Structures are given as structure tokens and as C-alpha cells.
Amino acid sequence: MKHVVELSNVTKIFSNLRGIHQVNMTVQRGDIYGFFGPNGAGKTTVMKIMTGLSQAQQGQVKLFGYDVKTQYEQAMAKVGVLIETAEAYTYxxxxxxxxxxxxxxxxxxxxxxxxxxxxxxxxxxxxxxxxxxxxxxxxxxxxxxxxxxxPELLILDEPTNGLDIEGMVHIREIILRLAREERITFLISSHLIHEMELMCNRIGIIHQGKLVREGLVSDLINGSPSLEAAYLREIQEVRGLAANA
The missing domain is CATH 1.10.238 (Recoverin; domain 1)
Structure with a gap:
């Protein structure tokens, strides 16, 4: 199976009118997929829906070909999840x-x-x-x-958030080693674009609840000096289109 994760028109709008809008997204087997966007863009909302921790109002999520809503146990059987802060019994x-x-x-x-x-x-x-x-x-x-x-798929929400440089490097090295040696597919959210560029082969950019671009990191950079510059270019284009709509 080529697609490990498939999202089709996934939508969830909150009472404050923020949320996610018709998100279409695919993670392929073997990817280290970076799900990038600023804080509040909708990354955690998408991941919670993807793992059954929240319900979409519209759309479908499939993991390994199984519908998360109707085939939850089969969908999550090969999935490991770390959403938001790692919880543990401190005593x-x-x-x-x-x-x-x-x-x-x-x-x-x-x-x-x-x-x-x-x-x-x-x-x-x-x-x-x-x-x-x-x-x-x-x-x-x-x-x-x-x-x-x-697991064959690890879904990690901001795994390096709040860490110092040494901590970020340590987590990154573990992820790269697991992808290489254990053949684990990763979906990793972050607002730290430099980390995404160092780890990921594919990336999805979410802005104000909409997935505005998805593809290979090399294709997204496409002549830009860095992924950061490519991201700023994409966002400027999105804002330009919105202003002309």
C-alpha cells in the first residue's frame, strides 16, 4: 500500500469560526512527512481527528486503508501516537x-x-x-x-517543542535512525521550519486551517535559498489570491 495516511475533505469548524477546512493530505510509506504551520494553524486539530481523539464534521480519514471513524481498531493497529506534551507519572x-x-x-x-x-x-x-x-x-x-x-507509522505532534538545541538534535537523530533502520513512516508536525528541512522528505503547509501546499521538500524549495524562503513565498501567494478573490 503506497498511502499510509489519506485525508479527504476533512473539515472541523469551532464556535469561534476557527478550525480546518477541506484538508486533503497523503502520507506515503517511508515518508518523513513534515506537517508545517504557525501555532494555531490547525496542525493539532488535524492530528487529533486523524487518531480518533476528535471527530471531523465532514470528510474521511484512512490509515493503512482503514476508515478511522468506522474501523478504528484496524486503522490504529500499526500506529504510535504522541500528541502535544508527553504525559507520564512523575512519581x-x-x-x-x-x-x-x-x-x-x-x-x-x-x-x-x-x-x-x-x-x-x-x-x-x-x-x-x-x-x-x-x-x-x-x-x-x-x-x-x-x-x-x-508501529509502522508514528504520528508526532511538535516533538521538539520547548527543547534546547541538544534536545532537538537528539530527537531528530532518533527519528532519522528509526526511519532508516526500522522503516517507520513518520508524520511530524512543527512550527520550526529549519527542523522540517533537516528531517523531512515531504512536507505539507497548513495556513489558517487550509492545506495550501504539499509535496517533496526539494520541489517546494525549487530555486529558493531555503525551505523558509519557499514557505514565505507560498504564503505570499496565498494571501495574494485571497485578496483578489
Missing amino acids: MSGRRNLEQAARLYPGVSKQRIDEVLEIVDLTPFQHEKVAGYSLGMKQRLGLAAAMLSK
Whole structure:
């Protein structure tokens, strides 16, 4: 199956008239897909609808060919999710948190917990209470929890938000290694376009609730000095079209 994620005309409007409007989007197997836009553009809303945490008013979401609304268990069977801030019991150790999370999935072994701790470089700190973890360590613990079921798709909402440079680099290296060695497909939202350029092969740009461009990073740059410059060009074009409508 080429398309791991398919969104068709997905719409959700809130009482303040903000929301998302007819979002059409595809993530292909093997992608590190960057879902980029400023804060409030609609990234988290799309991801919550995609993972069944919120309901669209219109449109359809398919993961691995299964409709999230009507075939939820099949759609989410191969998906790991980290939406917004990684939550954990701070009075427990990192390992104990993973043991608790593992109860949500059938057949997660002690060995698998060892594996994900190693992947996110938390093995030396696994018996320390999460209360003493840095923000970067908490994010890595959340990533480890999302990987317990050996997912083929990881959906990560702002995984580097609030991290210092070292923390951002660490998360980026883990994502690139997992894509290369584990063949995991990623959908990653961010408002940090430099991070998107360093990690992603494809990108979708969302602006005021509308997906205004989607494609290969190399095609989007298309002669611009950087992805940031290409983004500003796209937004200027969108605003120009809106002004002339």
C-alpha cells in the first residue's frame, strides 16, 4: 500500500469560526512527512481527528486503508501516537511508566521495553523517577511509549517543542535512525521550519486551517535559498489570491 495516511475533505469548524477546512493530505510509506504551520494553524486539530481523539464534521480519514471513524481498531493497529506534551507519572520511574503503558497493548514483552529504552537512549536513567527528567528526556520517554507496539507509522505532534538545541538534535537523530533502520513512516508536525528541512522528505503547509501546499521538500524549495524562503513565498501567494478573490 503506497498511502499510509489519506485525508479527504476533512473539515472541523469551532464556535469561534476557527478550525480546518477541506484538508486533503497523503502520507506515503517511508515518508518523513513534515506537517508545517504557525501555532494555531490547525496542525493539532488535524492530528487529533486523524487518531480518533476528535471527530471531523465532514470528510474521511484512512490509515493503512482503514476508515478511522468506522474501523478504528484496524486503522490504529500499526500506529504510535504522541500528541502535544508527553504525559507520564512523575512519581514513577521511566521504566515503570513504560510497563504501565505496555498494558494497553497485547503481547508487549520485557525485552521490547528494553529495546525502546535503548532506542531513545534512556537505559541508564530507566530506574530514575520521571520527576527528575529533563523536558527532552520526558519527550524521549513519550516517544518510547509510542513505539511499544512496534508501529509502522508514528504520528508526532511538535516533538521538539520547548527543547534546547541538544534536545532537538537528539530527537531528530532518533527519528532519522528509526526511519532508516526500522522503516517507520513518520508524520511530524512543527512550527520550526529549519527542523522540517533537516528531517523531512515531504512536507505539507497548513495556513489558517487550509492545506495550501504539499509535496517533496526539494520541489517546494525549487530555486529558493531555503525551505523558509519557499514557505514565505507560498504564503505570499496565498494571501495574494485571497485578496483578489
